[in-house]
Amino acid sequence: MHWPNSRIFYDILTQSASPGFEIHARALLEEAEHQLSLTNAQPDPLGHGHGQTHQQLVARIAALKYALSPVRRLPADILLEIFQRVVPLNNSPRFPYWFSSPNTHFDCVLRLGSVCSYWRQLIITAPRLWPTSMSLNGYKPSSYVDITRRLLQHSNPHPVDITIVGCALRLSASLQSHVTFTAISMAHRWRRISVECDIVPFLKAVPSSGPLYHLTEIDLKGLRWNENDKPSAFFLNAPLLTHVKLETSHPVKLLLPWSQLTKLELETVVGSSGFLTILEQCISMADLGLEDIICEEVGVSYASLQQPDMSLLDIVSLPHLRDLKVNMFDYGTFEPFFCHFRFPSLRKVVIQAMAGMGPDFDVSFLSFLQRCFALEHLEIFGCDLNSTLLGEILLCIPSLTYLNLHCCFYGVDDTFFERLTYRATDLNPPAPCLQRLRLESVGPGDHFSEDVILAMVRSRWWTKDTFQALPFPPHVARWQYIHISADDSGLKAPLSDEFKTIVAEFRAEGLTCEVFRARQ
Incomplete structure (x- = not known):
């Protein structure tokens, strides 16, 4: 003042x-x-105030x-408690006022500190009031680096969440590298770190960080290692680290406490290797995502083998894995992965491919499903499955309750629906626990007929009263949900009025049932 x-x-x-x-x-x-x-x-005749x-x-x-x-x-501790209640929750991923989107948290702290010098000094010495979730931009001027450092110092010693964006990370670009080095200098306080650019040069320059006692999550994109680079142990000593997301050319170049991870998302560039060795160490894994990986492991290029030699790989069990998502593109092969692992607790599998470009499934995938004893949820997007293979898949997963096929052309036909049609004489029917079926854009509508669909629905559908009155329980579960959307590229005739009427009757009885042809 x-x-x-x-x-x-x-x-x-x-x-x-x-x-x-x-x-x-x-x-x-x-x-x-x-x-x-x-x-x-008193009057002021001269008008001078x-x-x-x-x-x-x-x-x-x-x-x-x-x-x-x-x-x-008020005592200082009571005043700080009031400030803490006035300031919004400290969880915004945005950085302060120099971003286009204002940070409400930082704005409130700044306003409180502007009331008087006493409040300003009190707030400066109160770390819990300062932002601990920050997004840093490597293209900002040197003043940005100084303010970043001050804010991080004000929030010391509390853990921080850091996101680094917009960096063309080259050690020769001093202003850009200073932003990252400022964040790395606070690595001992990291709780979550997300980097949207290649920080390999910095990992080489700072090979070890010391213990990262607060770190729980990392998300690193664009890590480009050279073949001769030494592995980095920067993140190795992180006793609380459980969630990891990596996009890297050489996953083995980043040493991590793999055995304690519970969630891993791994995306690699073409030609990378070593990911099977990494997965073998993930004994606590519960959630796994793999994307754009071409498997050429154990000295054998499986892409060149028609019948992979199962004896080359020992079966490794990851007992806690429950969710698996695999994105398969660029004509890659996942045979080594399917041949190599057993997931006894696996509940959900999502497999995505670009229609017409994904790899073909074979016996390795079927044997993999047979080793996933508890699988309940299966989604397949954009994979070319023929009718025979799809029928064998239904036989491999007796615990399946939900099946979603999206843009899987050619595999869904009359044979598929006939396999799912239950008969009282069937002691081991395919997919006996299946309750929810979603078929979306599965192929030309003339690949299957209305009568076959209705027979499949009727065979596994009973109203509650009818189900309870059965003398013996059936060997299959009762339908809960059916959605069938057929591609109309080969459409010969629209759905009949009789078919629509019967489907409406199913809905009136309590079954969620939708059957239509696209753009009809």
Whole structure:
């Protein structure tokens, strides 16, 4: 506070610490307000204002009111607790005011610190009030680096979530590298770190970080290692690290505590290797995602083999894995993966490929499914499955309750629906636990007939009363949901009115049932 009468303000604040000040100050306030009213009532014929005396009275009244305010008498710890409740939750991923989207948290802290010097000093020394979730941009000027460093210092020693974006990370670009080095210098405080550019040069320059006691999640994109680069142990000593997402050319170049990870998303560039060795170490894994990986492992290129030699690979069990997502593109092969692992607790599998470009499934995939004893949820997108293979898949997963086929052309035909049609004489029917079936854009509508679909639905559908009245329970589960959307590229005729009427009757009985042909 720097105006001509600031001394009056600070003198009164100094007096406020003396005993009995409150009673004395109230009398002083009444007197000052009375004098101010008299001054305002006096005419000012020259129009120059009421002069210095008037300004001094205004400053005196402001200081007395501030000194007498209840918040002025609060202890520092109570005041900080109030500030903590006023400031929004400290979980915004945005950085402060120099971004286009303002940070509400930082704005509130800045406003509170602007009230007076006492509040400002109090807030500066209160780390929990400062942002601990920050997004850093490598293209900002040097002043940006300085402010970043100050904010990180203000929030010390609390853990921080850091996102680094927009960096063309080259050690020769000093301003850009300084942003990353500033963040890396705080690695001991990281809770979550996300980097959207290649930080391999920095991992080479800072090979070890020391213990990362707070780190729980990392998300690193675009890591481009050279074949001769030494592995980095920067993230190895992180006892709480459980969630990892990597996009890298050589996953073995980044040493991690693989055995303690519970979630891993791994995306690699073409030609990478070593990911099977990594997965073998992930004994605590519960959630796994693999994308754009061409498997050429154990010295054998499986892409060149029609019948992979199972004896080349020992079966490895990951007992805790429950969710698996695989994106298969660029005509890659996943035979080594399917041949190499057993997931006894696996509940959900999602396999995605680009229609017409994904790899072909073979016996390795079927044997893999047979080793996943608890699988309940299977989704396949864009994979070319013929009718025979699809029928064998249904026989391999007796625990399956949900099946979703999307853009899987040629495999869904009358044979598929006939396999799912239950007969009382079937002691081991395909997919006996299946309750929810979703077939979306599965192929030309003339690949299957209305009668076959209706027979499949009827064979596994009973109303609640009918089901309870059965003398013996059936060997299959009761339908809950059916969605069939056929591609109309080969459409010969629209769905008949009789078919639509029967489907409507199923819905009236309680079955969620949708059957239509696209763009009909």
